[in-house]
Amino acid sequence: MIKIGVLGSGTGSNFAAIAEAINSKEIIGAEIAIVISDVKNAKILDRAAALGIPNKYIPADDFKTKLDGKQEQDYIDALQKANVDYIILAGFMRMIKGGILNAFPLKIINIHPALLPAFPGLHSWKQALDYGAKYAGCTVHFVDAGMDSGPIIAQSAVEVKDDDTAETLHARIQVQEHIIFPKVIQLIADGKIKIEGRKVKIG
Numbered sequence: 467m468i469k470i471g472v473l474g475s476g477t478g479s480n481f482a483a484i485a486e487a488i489n490s491k492e493i494i495g496a497e498i499a500i501v502i503s504d505v506k507n508a509k510i511l512d513r514a515a516a517l518g519i520p521n522k523y524i525p526a527d528d529f530k531t532k533l534d535g536k537q538e539q540d541y542i543d544a545l546q547k548a549n550v551d552y553i554i555l556a557g558f559m560r561m562i563k564g565g566i567l568n569a570f571p572l573k574i575i576n577i578h579p580a581l582l583p584a585f586p587g588l589h590s591w592k593q594a595l596d597y598g599a600k601y602a603g604c605t606v607h608f609v610d611a612g613m614d615s616g617p618i619i620a621q622s623a624v625e626v627k628d629d630d631t632a633e634t635l636h637a638r639i640q641v642q643e644h645i646i647f648p649k650v651i652q653l654i655a656d657g658k659i660k661i662e663g664r665k666v667k668i669g
Protein backbone atom coordinates (compact mmCIF):
# COMPACT_ATOMS: atom_id res chain seq x y z
CA MET A 467 0.00 0.00 0.00
CA ILE A 468 1.50 3.35 -0.99
CA LYS A 469 0.66 6.46 0.99
CA ILE A 470 0.09 9.67 -0.90
CA GLY A 471 0.27 13.27 0.25
CA VAL A 472 -1.66 15.72 -1.93
CA LEU A 473 -0.72 19.40 -2.21
CA GLY A 474 -3.23 21.78 -3.78
CA SER A 475 -4.16 25.46 -3.79
CA GLY A 476 -7.54 25.44 -5.47
CA THR A 477 -10.67 23.51 -6.27
CA GLY A 478 -9.17 20.05 -6.00
CA SER A 479 -11.03 18.35 -8.83
CA ASN A 480 -7.98 16.19 -9.56
CA PHE A 481 -7.69 15.26 -5.90
CA ALA A 482 -11.40 14.37 -5.91
CA ALA A 483 -11.00 12.20 -9.03
CA ILE A 484 -8.15 10.28 -7.38
CA ALA A 485 -9.99 9.96 -4.05
CA GLU A 486 -13.12 8.69 -5.81
CA ALA A 487 -11.08 6.19 -7.82
CA ILE A 488 -9.59 4.87 -4.57
CA ASN A 489 -13.02 4.69 -2.91
CA SER A 490 -14.53 2.84 -5.84
CA LYS A 491 -11.53 0.46 -5.99
CA GLU A 492 -10.67 1.64 -9.47
CA ILE A 493 -7.28 2.32 -7.83
CA ILE A 494 -6.03 -0.49 -5.62
CA GLY A 495 -2.98 -0.32 -3.37
CA ALA A 496 -2.93 3.42 -2.69
CA GLU A 497 -4.35 5.65 0.00
CA ILE A 498 -4.35 9.40 0.52
CA ALA A 499 -2.75 10.03 3.90
CA ILE A 500 -3.00 13.82 3.97
CA VAL A 501 -4.09 16.83 1.90
CA ILE A 502 -2.22 20.09 2.47
CA SER A 503 -3.04 23.51 1.07
CA ASP A 504 -1.22 26.85 1.14
CA VAL A 505 -4.60 28.60 0.73
CA LYS A 506 -6.64 28.86 3.92
CA ASN A 507 -10.14 28.30 2.60
CA ALA A 508 -9.26 26.27 -0.46
CA LYS A 509 -12.03 24.01 -1.72
CA ILE A 510 -9.58 21.10 -1.83
CA LEU A 511 -9.51 21.14 2.00
CA ASP A 512 -13.32 21.09 2.23
CA ARG A 513 -13.42 18.23 -0.24
CA ALA A 514 -10.86 16.28 1.81
CA ALA A 515 -12.81 16.93 5.03
CA ALA A 516 -16.04 15.73 3.38
CA LEU A 517 -14.29 12.50 2.43
CA GLY A 518 -12.85 12.04 5.92
CA ILE A 519 -9.26 12.50 4.72
CA PRO A 520 -6.82 14.30 7.07
CA ASN A 521 -6.24 17.81 5.78
CA LYS A 522 -4.23 20.81 6.81
CA TYR A 523 -3.67 24.42 5.88
CA ILE A 524 0.02 25.28 6.11
CA PRO A 525 0.83 28.90 5.27
CA ALA A 526 3.68 29.53 2.85
CA ASP A 527 3.35 33.25 2.45
CA ASP A 528 6.98 34.32 2.96
CA PHE A 529 7.36 33.82 -0.79
CA LYS A 530 4.69 34.39 -3.40
CA THR A 531 5.46 31.75 -5.98
CA LYS A 532 7.60 29.11 -4.31
CA LEU A 533 7.78 26.88 -1.28
CA ASP A 534 10.96 27.62 0.63
CA GLY A 535 12.63 28.28 3.97
CA LYS A 536 10.91 27.45 7.25
CA GLN A 537 7.58 26.96 5.58
CA GLU A 538 9.01 24.38 3.20
CA GLN A 539 10.27 22.56 6.29
CA ASP A 540 6.75 22.71 7.78
CA TYR A 541 5.48 20.92 4.68
CA ILE A 542 8.26 18.32 4.82
CA ASP A 543 7.55 17.68 8.51
CA ALA A 544 3.80 17.22 7.94
CA LEU A 545 4.36 14.91 4.96
CA GLN A 546 6.94 12.82 6.83
CA LYS A 547 4.70 12.65 9.90
CA ALA A 548 1.95 11.27 7.66
CA ASN A 549 4.48 8.71 6.34
CA VAL A 550 3.83 9.53 2.72
CA ASP A 551 5.68 7.64 -0.02
CA TYR A 552 4.64 9.95 -2.85
CA ILE A 553 3.55 13.57 -3.16
CA ILE A 554 0.95 14.53 -5.73
CA LEU A 555 0.73 18.15 -6.84
CA ALA A 556 -2.89 18.75 -7.78
CA GLY A 557 -3.12 22.42 -8.64
CA PHE A 558 -0.42 23.50 -6.16
CA MET A 559 0.51 26.99 -7.28
CA ARG A 560 4.06 27.16 -5.97
CA MET A 561 7.38 26.08 -7.40
CA ILE A 562 8.87 23.08 -5.63
CA LYS A 563 12.55 23.53 -4.85
CA GLY A 564 15.59 21.82 -3.28
CA GLY A 565 14.55 20.94 0.27
CA ILE A 566 11.38 19.05 -0.49
CA LEU A 567 12.87 17.52 -3.67
CA ASN A 568 15.77 16.17 -1.60
CA ALA A 569 13.42 14.84 1.08
CA PHE A 570 11.31 13.00 -1.54
CA PRO A 571 13.64 12.27 -4.47
CA LEU A 572 11.70 11.26 -7.62
CA LYS A 573 8.60 10.87 -5.49
CA ILE A 574 6.84 14.11 -6.42
CA ILE A 575 4.39 14.09 -9.32
CA ASN A 576 2.59 16.99 -10.96
CA ILE A 577 -0.25 17.40 -13.43
CA HIS A 578 0.12 20.19 -15.95
CA PRO A 579 -2.62 21.39 -18.32
CA ALA A 580 -0.57 21.30 -21.54
CA LEU A 581 1.31 18.87 -23.73
CA LEU A 582 4.78 19.50 -22.27
CA PRO A 583 7.36 20.62 -23.20
CA ALA A 584 4.98 23.07 -24.93
CA PHE A 585 3.46 25.76 -22.74
CA PRO A 586 4.98 25.37 -19.28
CA GLY A 587 3.98 27.87 -16.60
CA LEU A 588 0.63 29.46 -15.89
CA HIS A 589 -2.67 29.30 -17.80
CA SER A 590 -1.19 26.84 -20.27
CA TRP A 591 -4.49 26.02 -21.96
CA LYS A 592 -4.87 29.72 -22.75
CA GLN A 593 -1.29 29.85 -24.02
CA ALA A 594 -2.11 26.96 -26.40
CA LEU A 595 -5.33 28.64 -27.55
CA ASP A 596 -3.68 32.04 -28.14
CA TYR A 597 -0.80 30.39 -29.97
CA GLY A 598 -3.18 28.70 -32.38
CA ALA A 599 -2.18 25.15 -31.45
CA LYS A 600 -4.46 22.49 -32.95
CA TYR A 601 -3.98 20.18 -30.00
CA ALA A 602 -3.80 20.98 -26.31
CA GLY A 603 -3.88 18.50 -23.45
CA CYS A 604 -2.37 17.49 -20.15
CA THR A 605 0.79 15.89 -18.83
CA VAL A 606 1.57 13.96 -15.67
CA HIS A 607 5.28 14.22 -14.88
CA PHE A 608 7.88 13.82 -12.16
CA VAL A 609 8.87 17.11 -10.58
CA ASP A 610 12.46 18.30 -10.83
CA ALA A 611 14.02 21.66 -9.98
CA GLY A 612 12.85 23.25 -13.24
CA MET A 613 9.49 24.64 -14.27
CA ASP A 614 7.24 21.77 -15.47
CA SER A 615 10.39 20.08 -16.80
CA GLY A 616 10.66 16.65 -15.17
CA PRO A 617 10.38 13.23 -16.87
CA ILE A 618 6.96 12.68 -18.49
CA ILE A 619 4.84 9.76 -17.26
CA ALA A 620 1.59 10.19 -19.23
CA GLN A 621 -0.11 12.62 -21.60
CA SER A 622 -3.51 13.03 -23.17
CA ALA A 623 -4.26 15.24 -26.17
CA VAL A 624 -7.40 17.30 -26.71
CA GLU A 625 -8.32 18.81 -30.07
CA VAL A 626 -8.65 22.60 -30.05
CA LYS A 627 -11.93 23.67 -31.68
CA ASP A 628 -12.34 26.87 -33.69
CA ASP A 629 -14.97 28.16 -31.29
CA ASP A 630 -13.13 27.20 -28.09
CA THR A 631 -12.78 29.74 -25.32
CA ALA A 632 -10.16 29.38 -22.60
CA GLU A 633 -12.93 28.01 -20.36
CA THR A 634 -14.32 25.40 -22.75
CA LEU A 635 -10.82 24.17 -23.64
CA HIS A 636 -9.75 23.97 -19.99
CA ALA A 637 -12.92 22.04 -19.14
CA ARG A 638 -12.18 19.41 -21.81
CA ILE A 639 -8.55 19.18 -20.68
CA GLN A 640 -9.71 18.63 -17.10
CA VAL A 641 -11.87 15.69 -18.19
CA GLN A 642 -8.66 14.07 -19.47
CA GLU A 643 -6.72 15.04 -16.32
CA HIS A 644 -9.26 13.17 -14.22
CA ILE A 645 -8.67 10.07 -16.35
CA ILE A 646 -4.87 10.01 -16.64
CA PHE A 647 -3.94 11.05 -13.09
CA PRO A 648 -5.73 8.10 -11.41
CA LYS A 649 -4.21 5.76 -14.04
CA VAL A 650 -0.72 6.99 -13.14
CA ILE A 651 -1.41 6.46 -9.43
CA GLN A 652 -2.35 2.86 -10.18
CA LEU A 653 0.88 2.35 -12.17
CA ILE A 654 2.89 3.72 -9.25
CA ALA A 655 1.04 1.53 -6.74
CA ASP A 656 1.82 -1.45 -8.97
CA GLY A 657 5.51 -0.50 -9.12
CA LYS A 658 5.31 -0.34 -12.90
CA ILE A 659 7.12 2.95 -13.44
CA LYS A 660 10.87 3.03 -14.08
CA ILE A 661 12.85 6.20 -14.72
CA GLU A 662 15.81 6.02 -17.08
CA GLY A 663 17.28 9.49 -17.40
CA ARG A 664 14.58 11.66 -18.94
CA LYS A 665 12.58 8.65 -20.02
CA VAL A 666 9.87 6.94 -18.04
CA LYS A 667 9.31 3.29 -18.93
CA ILE A 668 6.06 1.60 -18.02
CA GLY A 669 5.59 -2.09 -17.52
Ligand code: GRF
Pocket residue numbers: 474476477478479480481556557558577578579604640643
Ligand atom coordinates in the same frame (compact mmCIF):
# COMPACT_ATOMS: atom_id res chain seq x y z
C1 GRF B 1 -5.34 21.62 -13.25
O1 GRF B 1 -5.74 22.16 -14.48
C2 GRF B 1 -3.91 21.18 -13.27
O2 GRF B 1 -3.49 20.75 -14.52
C3 GRF B 1 -3.15 22.41 -12.88
O3 GRF B 1 -3.98 23.06 -11.94
C4 GRF B 1 -5.33 22.68 -12.15
C5 GRF B 1 -5.86 22.15 -10.85
O4 GRF B 1 -7.23 21.91 -10.90
N1 GRF B 1 -1.84 22.08 -12.38
P1 GRF B 1 -7.97 21.19 -9.69
O5 GRF B 1 -7.65 22.00 -8.42
O6 GRF B 1 -7.45 19.79 -9.59
O7 GRF B 1 -9.41 21.27 -10.03
